[in-house]
Structures are given as structure tokens and as C-alpha cells.
Amino acid sequence: MSQSTQPPAQPPAQPQPQPVDGNPYAQQSADDAPPAPQPGAVAPTPAPGVPYGAVPAPAPVRNNVGLGLVAAFVAAVVAGGVYGAIIGLTKHEIGWAAVGVGFLVGLAAGRLGGRNPVLPVASAVLSLGSVYIGQLVGEGIIGAKETPLSFSELFFQHFDVLQEAWKADADPLTFVFFAIAAYVAFTGAKKAAL
Numbered sequence: 001m002s003q004s005t006q007p008p009a010q011p012p013a014q015p016q017p018q019p020v021d022g023n024p025y026a027q028q029s030a031d032d033a034p035p036a037p038q039p040g041a042v043a044p045t046p047a048p049g050v051p052y053g054a055v056p057a058p059a060p061v062r063n064n065v066g067l068g069l070v071a072a073f074v075a076a077v078v079a080g081g082v083y084g085a086i087i088g089l090t091k092h093e094i095g096w097a098a099v100g101v102g103f104l105v106g107l108a109a110g111r112l113g114g115r116n117p118v119l120p121v122a123s124a125v126l127s128l129g130s131v132y133i134g135q136l137v138g139e140g141i142i143g144a145k146e147t148p149l150s151f152s153e154l155f156f157q158h159f160d161v162l163q164e165a166w167k168a169d170a171d172p173l174t175f176v177f178f179a180i181a182a183y184v185a186f187t188g189a190k191k192a193a194l
Contacts, residue, residue, distance in 0.1 A: 068113015072126050072189075075108035076101075080130035084137020091142055093135065093177055101134065102127040102181035106188025113193070120189040127185035131178055139165045 079101040086097050102123075109123040137155070139162050144151040154162060 063114040063116050065113055065116045065118055068109045068116065068119045068189075069122055071112040072105050072109035072119070072123050075104045076126040076130035079104045079127075080134040081137060083131065083134030084141065087135060087138025088141025088145075093138075093174060095177055095180065097134075098131055098177035098181045099184050101130050102184030102186075103188050105130060105181075106185035106190075107192045109185075110189040110192025113189075115193040119193070120186045123185040123189040124182040127181040128178055131181045135174070136162050136166055139169070 083097050083101050087093055105127040106120070106123045109119040109126075113119045136159075140151045140155045143149070143154050143162065143165065147154070149158070
């Protein structure tokens with residue numbers, strides 16, 4: 001004589017409150033409402049401009065001149081090396097590569113350093129140095145292909161020879177690339193900080 005047991009009757013499902021005008025927080029159920037304050041209890045006061053219970057997001061790092069200068073220097077070294085490699089492989093100065101040098105230096109300084117007015121100027125100066133070193137690296141790569149000396153011997157032991165070769169090869173377009181890189185770095189650092 002086994003008796004079959006019937007499961008207990010489930011209460012009917014409560015309809016979920018529907019959002020009003022696409023706002024899911026417009027209607028809250030009674031379970032989601034904050035508890036009512038007890039009589040005589042002091043309610044905590046939220047920070048100004050912060051709703052009750054919300055945690056403010058951490059402020060982004062801005063105006064960190066040191067970080068911006070370090071980032072711009074690293075970007076200048078890397079971009080100068082790549083620019084020199086491009087010159088060494090193609091045996092030509094390429095204007096878009098100089099624009100890229102300035103852009104990378106300015107972007108690094110502005111993004112990591114913020115809106116400090118020193119950073120655009122420092123970016124322009126660093127991009128000038130980066131383009132110059134890049135052009136010397138390019139001269140060194142070309143010289144290493146044409147002479148029995150290696151690139152490191154030319155660059156570190158005969159740097160004066162590279163500078164003389166650079167002076168002989170410099171034309172007005174060379175200085176246009178300097179100006180382009182400096183301008184792009186200056187404006188890039190300002191725009192990246194926005």
C-alpha cells in the first residue's frame with residue numbers, strides 16, 4: 001500500500017516588473033528597495049555628487065610629466081631605430097616615416113603624461129633627435145653594406161665619419177623631414193592629452 005505523494009502546490013509566479021521607457025531601474029520591486037531607516041538612527045551621508053552606495057571610479061593619471069618624458073624618450077629611441085632601418089634598407093629618406101616618428105613620440109608623451117605644457121615642446125625636441133639619429137643609423141647601415149666595416153664599428157668607432165656622410169647627403173628635404181616630425185610630435189602630444 002504505497003501512497004503516492006503529490007508535490008505541494010507551487011504559488012503562482014509573480015510577474016517581473018517591467019522597465020519604464022527602457023530604464024531597467026525605473027521600477028524596483030519591494031525586495032530591491034533599500035531598507036527603511038530605523039527611528040532614531042542616523043543615516044550615513046553620501047559623498048557630494050556620489051549617489052548612495054556607489055563607489056567613485058579612480059581618477060585617471062594626468063599631468064605626470066616624468067612618465068610622459070620617459071614614454072616620449074622610449075618612443076623616440078624605438079622610432080629612430082625603425083626610421084634608420086627603413087632608410088638603410090631603401091637607401092632613401094621617406095617622409096611618412098618621419099611623420100610616424102613624430103606621431104609616436106607625441107602620442108606616447110600625451111597619453112601617459114597628460115596636459116602638461118612641457119610635454120609638447122619636449123616631444124618636438126625628442127622627435128628632432130630621433131629623426132637625426134635615425135638618419136645616422138640609416139647612413140651606418142648603408143655604409144656597412146658598402147665598406148668592410150660593420151654597422152657597430154661605423155656607428156660607435158667612426159661616428160664622425162657618419163656625421164660627415166650625413167652632412168654630404170643632407171639636402172633641403174632632409175630639414176623638411178625634421179620640421180614635419182617636430183610639428184607632428186608637438187600637435188600629437190597636445191591632441192593625445194585631451
